[in-house]
Amino acid sequence: MPLLWIFVRAAEVDPGRAVDILIRPRSLEIVANSLALMAGVTILSVLIGVPLAWLTVRTDLPFSRFWTVVVALPLAIPSYLGALAYLDVFGPHGRLQSLLEPFGVTSLPEIYGLGGAILVITLYTYPYVYLTTRAALKTFDKTLVDAARTLEHGYRETFRRVTLPQIRPAITAGALLVALYAISDFGTPAFMRLDVFTRQIYVEYRGWNLDYAAMLSIQLIVVTVFILALESRVRGRERLYTGSGGGSGSTNVVELGRWRWPATAFCALVAIATLVLPVFVFASWLITGAASEVDAYRFRLEYAFNSAAVSTAAAAVAALAALPVAYLAARYDTLAGHLFERATYVGYAVPGIVIGLALVFFGANYAAWLFPSIPLLVFAYVVRFIPQSVGSTRTSVLQVNPRLTEASRTLGRGSLETFRSVTLPIIAPGIVAGAALVFLTTMKELPATLLLRPTGFDTLVTHIWRAEQAAYMSHAAVPAFVILLVSGVSMWIILRQENV
Secondary structure: OHHHHHHHHHHOOOHHHHHHHHHOHHHHHHHHHHHHHHHHHHHHHHHHHHHHHHHHHHEOOOOHHHHHHHOOHHHHOOHHHHHHHHHHHHOOOOHHHHHHHHHOOOOOOOOOOHHHHHHHHHHHHHHHHHHHHHHHHHHOOOHHHHHHHHOOOOHHHHHHHHHHHHHHHHHHHHHHHHHHHHHHOOHHHHHOOOOOHHHHHHHHHHOOOHHHHHHHHHHHHHHHHHHHHHHHHHHHHHOOOOOOOOOOOOOOOEOOHHHHHHHHHHHHHHHHHHHHHHHHHHHHHHHHHOOOOOHHHOOOHHHHHHHHHHHHHHHHHHHHHHHHHHHHHHHOOOHHHHHHHHHHHHHHHOOHHHHHHHHHHHHHHHOHHHOOOHHHHHHHHHHHHHHHHHHHHHHHHHOOOHHHHHHHHHOOOOHHHHHHHHHHHHHHHHHHHHHHHHHHHHHHOOHHHHHHOOOOOOOHHHHHHHHHHOOOHHHHHHHHHHHHHHHHHHHHHHHHHOOO
16 A cells, blocks of 8 residues: 555656656666666675585585574674774775875775675675575485586586586575665665665655655666566476475585685685674774764664664554464465465565655655654554564464364354464464564664654664764764664574574
8 A cells, every 4th residue: 555655646747757757867877876786786695695605504614503603694784784884994084094094095995886885785685695595505405416426527517517506596586685685775875875766765755856756666666576576486486496305315515625714714704894893893983982972963762762662563563463464374275365465575575765755655645644653653664574473473373283273162162262262372472473573673674764753753773874974973883783782683583493
């Protein structure tokens, strides 16, 4: 429904003006930047994620279990926090330039723009490729590798001719997730001053050029739908390539020999670039910030309280809304069940900036009493993140043995009483886990919060945004650390579910 208001707004634009908006040089530049960002991030993520997956699964990499977890952790960090850290170190008059000035270095290569955005987003999205590729490497039929080795193919030739064709669907699936993230990311392009769809939609909204913002949103939706269609097609083909061995075959690992320590150094370099650097920067802000506090940008506990309050509300509403959808989808193989379940995923796939703008249109034109308000903000969060709750709840419903509910019904209990006394206690952990994921994700959501929050209602992410816009970076330290902690908990939950 929120997307409908984008199309309603766009339909109100005169056709001639709509064409003029779409083909003007500024629009074409935004399209080119967005596609270049998406392509650059995707290619680099594959170049980083695939070697890391192969090293941690198929080789005798030293401390491989440790690196398995460490190189996956960047997925938990919002890329916009990484952007803040990189701007602090590599930006104009940043830490690195200050260190090099005594040696005559007066400037560094520009980090703002396309190159910097590609670098930062890549460092925090390559784990999508790493995790999908790693899962494929752990499960593919290794007897083919053994056969290739007995035919005296070298490791490189075996990888190219046997391993790579089997894991290619997994690599492609991870790459498409990266592409989807890159095209929908708002915070990093905004901080890196790169004009892409998401940043320009926000700029046009702030300038009340709502026609232009609506047309850009539709262009962004078209690109997103195209990526989703590709992903769906790849997932449909995936079973053709995973083999029938289910991980059978030799368990021998590839011996790296003299490449063991260079491989370890590669893993360490990735960890330093993605984890150590931002933590170091935020810690230094925390120390120096105490001496340079500006009252207007001083961190207040109410920001954390506000974030926790709206996240809790979103988690509770999402859990309640997801329960009937998940139950219907899990218990009844009907078209309605599939449609309701699939419909919940639409909001998750659409960029947050588009969801926010759609609700702005709706609120401003049809429910002025509701815009801006906390309920509308919570509604946006629920639309965006309810699939996390649906998925977790649906899984727990599938684990309920139907014989238990049948036994309850034969004892004379009605449907509601059976659900309350038998089903609900069993699926409660799944509901809570789904709600926890919604809570953790909502804490990090930036664009929808910026567009829909009531005046004066600041959260952790909006405080970071205000501090960056005013160039008081040190004031972003505390909220950044809180978000890192929350994100770390989120990643811990995911890794526990995957038994890493």
